[in-house]
Amino acid sequence: MTFVSRYWAVIVTWSVIILLLAGLYVASVVSPYWTTFLSGWLLFVFILALLTYNLLNRLPFVSLGASIDWFSFHVSAGLLTLVLFVLHVGLRAPNGLLEVTLTLLYAACAVSGIVGLILLHLLSRRLEMGGEAVSLERIPIIRERLREKIEGVVERTVSEDHSTVFADFHERQLASFLDGPRNYWSHLFGAPSSGRALLTDLEALDRGLEEKERERVEELRVLIHVKYGLDCQQTLQGTLKYWLFIHVPVAYSLLILSFVHTIVISVYTTG
């Protein structure tokens, strides 16, 4: 999108938002019913529009602008639905099974969306700063290769250096570290983890070792550091994908129940 078209897009978007808010204000002045009616319909339309982002992702051959622009629209419209929802429902507790379900679904969708947005903002930056990027699907293979390399180093210390220090260290700490992704929560929140502790323990071994063994320590330190980074990437990339397991299914369910709600309201409420 060029600068000019982006400029117009911003103007149009804000104009629409201002018009909507003005319309809602007028409705609220006239009657609570009008507010509910108008905000309800707008909310339904917005939920439909928000789902177009997901549909467009499924249809990559349809060129309707850059994905980043659609994403921006998705986020803006999603935040606007919060206002519409509050106007529509007011500050009262939901009532009736349909209302309760709708409210819970909307809350789950909105919260997961906001959490996803925050995660995207924070974790993307950490991923960018985390060195070489690997694809999530390749991480198990790369981890397996790393495991083989580390075990190769340990074997060589036994066969060539005749030292069991690293074998003991492997059996005691390394083996479980290499078995799979570790320290999910500490990676997610960027806290110091047992991986760091492992490196500290490895450096502690360094004090009573021969020169050659110290070279092995350096080799292992690099590999463990890589594994640590790989676990971090898996945590961050995985989290960025897994939150959608809540957001997307809940969004479609919300749309379906919103449609049912719209029919029911249209049939019963005419004022």
Added chain:
Amino acid sequence: MRLQDDGFRDGQVAPPTRNWVCGRATEETACSNGPDEKGRCRVTMECVPVWEGARWHCSRISDGPCEDGPLPDGACCRSVPACQPIPSLLAVRRRITFWLSMVMVGLSLLFLSGPKGSAFFSPGELTFGHGASVEACADCHAAAHGDLVDRVFALGVSGTGQENSKLCLTCHHLGDHALEVHGRFPKELAVVTEGLSRMPQAADVPLFQDFSSWVLGLLETGEKQLACATCHGEHRGKNFNLLAMNAQQCQTCHARTFSDFANNHPPFSGYPYERRTRIAFDHTSHIGKHFFGEFKKDAPITCAACHRADAAGQTMRTGTFENICASCHAEQIEGVGQSGAKGFAFLRLPGLDLETLQEHGVSVGEWPADANFEDGLTPFMELLLGTDSAFAEDLAFLSGLDDFTDLSDATDKEIAAVGRIVWAVKRLVYNLVMRGQQEIVNRLQMTTNIGARKFADLFGQFPVEVIYAAQQNWLPHLAMELSGLEAGEAVVQLEDRDAEQEIRMDRERERKMMIGGWYRQDSEFAILYRPIGHADPFLYAWLDFTVQATGVKHGRSAEKIFTTLANPKAPGLCMKCHSVDAQAGQRKRIHWAAARPVADERKATRFTHAVHFSLLDDKGCLTCHTLNPEAEVMEAFEHTDPLTFSSNFRAMEKTVCATCHTSKRAGDTCLTCHNYHVGTMAPVLPNAPLTAPSPSTKRTTLIR
């Protein structure tokens, strides 16, 4: 250290948009093709040999061409065990989405079509009153009939707001124009709106408020009916206030808007004096002039001596005649000290120019020569005789000849008509004596639609014995004469009698009737009625009956009766205080009582007196009601238009109310002082059918 040398395009790992990934994706042996769309492994051999240079060549990529090479038939020699493909993250997410969506669809269909549907889609609890009285959705929702399919198909074609509102009105009676704006007839509202539109627009109306009015003006469709749900939103909990409205909501529709009551609410226009009082009463003269001398002891000291708040504390009621007026006015009404006759002449023999009648050969038979009353027949007699069409024609013919005592200028036809009228009067007297009240009933029932009760009020006390005595004295040969006339015999005139003696007797009779009632006066050949005091039932009945000539064939006679009785100086003095309203398009009516709340009436402005009493200082009622000594109050009662008047009190100033009624003190919302629904609204009455218990039920009960 480089971790990933290959990407999706290198074929080692399936791209994330695929639904299935290789079962060995986490191993180095993952195949480059990946599973098909249905999740089946597509790899059976390590390569697909290529025909090149007249022989087959191995095309394996992963570890390079194998040593054995393809088989002679071109098949790969190294088979690969099939993997168990696993769904991609995207596919898992889609499955979750699909099944969760299906659950929602299923639950919706289940509940919407099931008997517990209303509990599922009810948007909230009803207010306590509605919750207790409503049994089903269809009680309030016009479209809630039939099953789900019917309801969905009803979308857009039924269940308008007005239809739903009609269901509201089955319980809430809000007048004949309930759904019109303010419940008022549109034309009536248009007049009010036009008046308000001429007022200047307040300068400091909030921008948003102006904007709302402007937008709604654009949306105006000419539809003047408002659905109940426009202002009253249900399903918001048991304790929700359905009547809550804010000022902005009201002002959105109004022709002139303002920001608050104190600053730019339109000034009061004559409030609260919308019309003259129903009882003609001049506060200024009573307070300043009338209570002197012997009446000083009866003077009220405060307003409360005459006015008290009603039980609800809303309106100030005026005390009864007996409590507040009788001490000075009771005797006046009874006729004490009144010059002239103290009663009304109901029946009277008119004076006749007997000589002229004789000259023209018109015989009237026996008639008192000293009957000299010049005003002809009493209006009561005209009413009774007017039921005879021949009489009515004669009377109409003689409309310019009211005085029968001088017929010298009358034509032969007029004199003949006078003769016929005299015989009609004689027949009336005779029939009243012979048939009594039955004669009145017979005459009036021919031409009026008054009921039995009204007859009783009008003629229930009719004195047949007094009539008989009068006839014996005035026309003693009436029966013989009438039969003789029918036989064609000549009739005679009654000789002069002792007039002085008769006058003395008449005075005696009137004195004896000091409490009131019927009596005769021989000197005037009249039967009179003397009012018994305040609220005299005879005068009350006749004034109420004759105030409207409708329903009476001979309305002119009724009007004459009313005019006679309504004379402020007539016996009873009824119309001295009780005003008569005659407004265009409305029935003429007499106000027999001071203003009092009309049952079930809701006015546009409401005020509760009692809650303001504690706020008053020494000025008391005069804080709001200031006397206007210049007002010509009584002039307003010289006509029948109640809206043309001059009030005893100056109109209230808005500032009196605005001292307390601000948003921060006593509140200044529209509904503090105004009602939206105005008009007469009768409460809903139960409509229980009257059914007797069936005999079988009785029997069963007895057996048990």
